Amino acid sequence: GAGVSQTPSNKVTEKGKYVELRCDPISGHTALYWYRQSLGQGPEFLIYFQGTGAADDSGLPNDRFFAVRPEGSVSTLKIQRTERGDSAVYLCASSLAPDSRGGYTFGSGTRLTVV
């Protein structure tokens, strides 16, 4: 597609449930990132994929968070046993390279609300 697509745009879930957030990057972008943005703050790095592999997952807050990118395109961020503190906007971005001078192209985000 022309841009980075994220689905769903909004997700409300009950505490303790499992959720999956999907990201479809720009075709040909091998670098894919997940960020989390809490209200009034800047995006916080979660994980970076180069192709199919997670090159840097140092931002994942704990082992309830996991992400995959099995074919090097679409990525899924998975959150187990959701907690109210997980409520945030989850942003996905892609680029040709991690230090691209052209910056990242971001999706519109998934707003996750845990009740």
Next chain:
Amino acid sequence: AQKITQTQPGMFVQEKEAVTLDCTYDTSDQSYGLFWYKQPSSGEMIFLIYQGSYDEQNATEGRYSLNFQKARKSANLVISASQLGDSAMYFCALNTGGFKTIFGAGTRLFVKA
């Protein structure tokens, strides 16, 4: 450790005037890149401008320019001839050639008619 600091939570500017949004950074790396992004109320982050640490000229992109002062570790964004559509959150970001780009807390810009 890398760090980005944006000290202005909110800024007001009159339409058609110029405005400067401040950004300071901290890194021990010699090679790095600085970015500015705009986030309108719709939520999507939009890349505006890039400055490499070895670039000799300050970056410019249309009405956006970056006032890069390497010794002071500052990378301020200048928006000339502000428009109502410039009202948004603005984020400064740093990449040191690694995998992650880190973002500041942002500055909310309000353009007054």
